[in-house]
Amino acid sequence: MGKKNFPEVKIPDTFADIDKWSTNRRSFLRAAIVAGAASQLTWFTSCSAKLEEANEYLTAEQSTVLKSILMIIFPNDGNGPSADDLNTFGFVLWTLADGLKKQEEKDYIIEGLDWANEKAQEIYFEKYSSLEDEQKEALVKQFTELSWGKNWMSVMVTLTLESLLLDPIYGGNTDEKGWQWLEHVPGLPRPTEETRVEAFFENNKPFDL
Amino acid sequence: MKDVCVIGSGAGAGPIIYELSKAGFKVIVLEKGPWIKTEAFTKDEMTVTRRSAYKPNAIDEPQVTDKPSSSGFKATSSVDSKRDFQNGSCVGGSSNFMSAYFHRLKPKDFRLLSEYGPINGANVADWPISYDDMEPYYTKVEEVVGVSGKVVDHKHLEPRSTPDFPHPPLITNEIADWFIEAGKNIGYNVIPAARGIISEPRENRKACYHSNYCGSFGCSSDGKSSSRAALIPDAMDTGNLEIIPNSKAFKLETDGNGKIIKAHYYNESGVVKTIEAKTFVVACQAIESSRLLLMSKNEEFPNGLANNGGQVGKNMVFAGGGGGSGYFRYDELSPEKVEQAKNKNTFVNQCIKDFYEIEDESFDLCKESPNGKVKGGTIDFLIEHSAPMPKGIRNKFSDGSLIYGSELKETLKDYFTAQRRVRFEIFCDWHPNDDCFVTLDDEVVDKWGDPVARVRTGFHQRDIQIGNYLADRAIEVLQEMGAGSITKSINGNPPSNLIAGGCRFGNDPKTSVLDKNCKAHEVDNLYVTDGSFMPMGGSAPHTFTIYANSFRVAEHLKKAL
Structure with missing residues (x-):
């Protein structure tokens, strides 16, 4: 008797992840400084008034949009940590400072924040920051139904996942809350200040033509 | 002048470096990447996978992939596609980051043309050597490089000169027993798979410590049998070896009489330097090895070094097949099985080789075969790796739609x-x-201004048929185990890390680049010892065979030099 075939077994989704990382090796020092700050960024996540003066990457408006959208992506819903709990906002700032990430990818993140504001004004005739929570959520849902918006939201979800799942040394996953929630045991050895990504590149990729 | 200049330091280079240094020859190695020490390896996904620290970045060192599509071949630079065939650019090469499933090839793999006949649209060839020629070197890899496992008898077991592996099997998750039991129930032999990972300490290497982060990650105990951990330290101790990291060879210069006199390379500052040696061994992973020969054209070799026969770069092969998965939900298992399933150990190390040759009258390809048999392959069983980012990314989409908010959190928590x-x-x-x-x-x-490799990746439909046949056998096992949500993915996408061919070895210079000792037919002092030599890649990851062949060529070189 012949063997059974399984043509009906479905092919899994492909994970077209447009934000695969790439590297250049400059300005790691600045990234390290931001990373250090990001680990103590309670003021970043609790007081938007100070964002404008403290944040060299985003305006106060952009910061407000970012914080809001991150909380829509990973809300405080009683099921595990929220984006605020994980310091996802601080992690995104670390990313914007990271010399190993391409500038165009960083620009893309910021453009999306501005675009959110433009869309808010186009649809609701108000700045994003002035919208009601329901309106913000409706706007974000609209993003995911547009090609550009879906790609941008995909990048933001990936950044959120990184802040949930990567080592706290990069500023996210505060107090290992992400790992604890998901019962994840990290692999050893974990990165130290001597082996974290910027130091690795500094020590092992010494030249750039 | 050095006796031997080796370009690359991975699995194809390591045995040459080790054997020739120990035999007293002066060896120099040009390695494109840095020398990453064991203590610099971590299980940090940011470093390893998110920033791809062990690979050159696509802007510095792009490749062009020319993939088949419904409208013909479509070429894309890795700068745009983010996909390339670069692996492990560092001392020890990609052997640092292998999963290290070490299956020997079988005697029939060495004579596929003779055994199964020609296949339309495929350039099937017998190897110029037999399994018996290679066997002593498989044994040498097991002993010198370090392989763990347990030999059990089965109908496709290859002849062995030793009864078992030098190291006992690694500890596995109890899920391994579920696979064995299910196989038994449906008449399939689920047997131990050997690994190039040591289960007990030896020399200066510690045993595997079951970090559960293996493939893609460097090993922090040197338990993984990389060229860097297993071979290079002893070679360094001889005093006969010099390794120059961050050195990118870009041209081999000949003397006009079919002999290489110099390797030209860029040093870490981008300055052009040269190395003189009596013999040159190229082993910088198959695609880049072909590229280096093609870049080394001159009046004597206008189409590239050793390419007057027009064979360099031809007949690339990858690993055919693919994979699949299934899920065990804890709420559907007994408490005892839940405990077993929750064990963090990710090693299963079980495989099926019953279908290495397929003899099944219901399979279309067997019906077409004169003797009713076709070459099949290997099924390996695994547990999903521990690294959490791939799990997170896997859950970003549901039915093609991006998910976020509470739905994303619920999905992650459940997964x-x-x-x-x-x-x-x-x-x-x-x-x-x-x-x-x-x-x-x-x-x-590339960043040095040299033309990059352009890789056309056409595949034969037969690979898909055989891959699906094998996947369906694996699915039978998963179903018998009670797994749910089973999926499979068999396609013609080449894996980025399992690359061979391009400088085929053979007896006829019209159809091969290398002779049976992996010396170029057209160049007296050029050897190629990575996976480039393989006319067929076999039905297993290539690394074990690359290691063995490199030891075989080293033995020849010790006599020839």
């Missing part, structure tokens, strides 16, 4: 804490064909 995913990997021959080859791209250059 990480309410189930365990098991996987299978299929390895079958990637049939070499006229649409799978490496050339130099006409437009794209």
Whole structure:
């Protein structure tokens, strides 16, 4: 008797992840400084008034949009940590400072924040920051139904996942809350200040033509 | 002048470096990447996978992939696609980051043309050596490099000169027993798979410590049998070896009489330097090895070094097949099985080789075969790796739609804490064909201004048929185990890390680049010892065979030098 075939077994989704990382090796020092700050960024996540003066990457408006959208992506819903709990906002700032990430990818993140504001004004005739929570959520849902918006939201979800799942040394996953929630045991050895990504590149990729 | 200049330091180079240094020859190694020490390896996904620290970045060192599509071949630079065939650019090469499934090839793999006859549209060839010629060197890899496992008898077991592996099997998750039991129930032999990972300490290496982060990650105990950990330290101790990291060879210069006199390379500052040696061994992973020969054209070799026969870069092969998975939900298991499934150990180390040769009258390819048999392959069983980012990314989409908010959180919580995913990997021959080859791209250059490799990745439909046949056998096992949500993915996408061919070895210079000792037919002092030599890749990951062949060539070189 012949063997059974399984043509009906479905092919899994492909994970077209447009934000695969790439590297250049400059300005790691600045990234390290931001990373250090990001680990103590309670003021970043609790007081938007100070964002404008403290944040060299985003305006106060952009910061407000970012914080809001991150909380829509990973809300405080009683099921595990929220984006605020994980310091996802601080992690995104670390990313914007990271010399190993391409500038165009960083620009893309910021453009999306501005675009959110433009869309808010186009649809609701108000700045994003002035919208009601329901309106913000409706706007974000609209993003995911547009090609550009879906790609941008995909990048933001990936950044959120990184802040949930990567080592706290990069500023996210505060107090290992992400790992604890998901019962994840990290692999050893974990990165130290001597082996974290910027130091690795500094020590092992010494030249750039 | 050095006796030997080796370009590359991975699995194809390590045995040459080790054997020749120990035999008293002066060896110099040009390695494109840095020398990463064991203590610099971590299980940090940011470093390893998110920033791809062990690979050159696509802007510095792009490749062009020319993939088949419904409208013909479509070429894309890795700068745009983010996909390339670069692996492990560092001392020890990609052997640092292998999963290290070490299956020997079988005697029939060495004579596929004779055994199964020609296949339309595929350039099937017998190897110029037999399994018996290679066997002593498989044994040498097991002993010198370090392989763990347990030999059990089965109908496709290859002849062995030793009864068992030098190291006992690694400890596995109890899920391994579920696979064995299910196989038994449906009449399949689920047997131990050997690994190039040591289960007990030896020399200066510690045993595997079950970090559960293995493939893609460097090993922090040197338990993984990389060229860097297993071979290079002893070679360094001889005092006969010099390794120059961050040195990118870009041209081999000949003397006009079929002999190489110098290797030209860029040092870490981008300055051009040269090395003189009596013999040159190229082993910088198959695609880049072909590229280096093609870049080394001159009046004597206008189409590239050793390429007056027009064979360099031809007949590239990858690992054919693919994989699949199934899920065990804890709420559907007994408490005892939940405990077993939750065990963090990810090693299963079980495989099926019953279908290394397929004899099944219901399978279309067998019906077409004169003797009713076709070459099949290997099924490996695994548990999903521990690294959490791939699990997170896997859950970004549901039915093609991006998810976020509470739905994303619920999905993640469920995926990480309410189930365990098991996987299978299929390895079958990637049939070499006229649409799978490496050339130099006409437009794209690397950071040094040199033309990059352009890789056409045409595949033979037979690979898909055989891959699906094997995947369906794996699915039977998963179903018998009670796994749910089973999926498979068998396609013609080449894996980025399992690359061979391009400088085929053979007896006829018209159809091969290298002779049976992996010396170029056209160049007196050029050897190529990475996976480039393989006319067929076999139905297993290539690394074990690359290691063994490199030891075999080293033995020849010790006499020839």
